[in-house]
Amino acid sequence: YYLAGNEAAAKDMLKQIMVSRNPAYTCDLSGEELYNEICIQKRIETWLEGCRYFDAKRRNETMDRNASENHSYTAIVYFNTGEYTGHDYRMIYRIPQKELETNTSIGPEDDNE
Numbered sequence: 001y002y003l004a005g006n007e008a009a010a011k012d013m014l015k016q017i018m019v020s021r022n023p024a025y026t027c028d029l030s031g032e033e034l035y036n037e038i039c040i041q042k043r044i045e046t047w048l049e050g051c052r053y054f055d056a057k058r059r060n061e062t063m064d065r066n067a068s069e070n071h072s073y074t075a076i077v078y079f080n081t082g083e084y085t086g087h088d089y090r091m092i093y094r095i096p097q098k099e100l101e102t103n104t105s106i107g108p109e110d111d112n113e
Contacts, residue, residue: 002035014038017045056086063091 002010011027011034018025018041029037039059043052056063064083084090095111 002038007031007034010034010038014041017041021045053091057091058086060086062086 001007001013007030014027014037015025018027027034027037039055042055046052055061062083062085095106100106100108100111
């Protein structure tokens with residue numbers, strides 16, 4: 001609703017979602033602050049469900065892995081920097097080699113390199 005320009009409906013939907021977590025929740029934000037609140041609450045609501053990757057790509061958010069506790073960015077060669085945007089080349093999945101070998105409709109030129 002927010003992205004469609006209907007802030008009132010966005011606030012109502014946010015309240016509807018939040019009432020199960022916190023019955024006293026209210027939101028008097030507007031504009032960019034409302035959008036940020038919606039994004040934060042979505043991250044909380046969908047924690048560990050695999051939505052963060054797609055949200056970061058769609059919004060071109062910067063991912064900061066410098067302070068990561070559960071996986072050091074220096075240990076992962078593919079992500080050789082601690083900070084990258086949603087449109088960074090490392091955020092594009094490659095087509096699996098097995099798929100390239102078995103699917104005659106695609107070839108190496110179709111891969112996301």
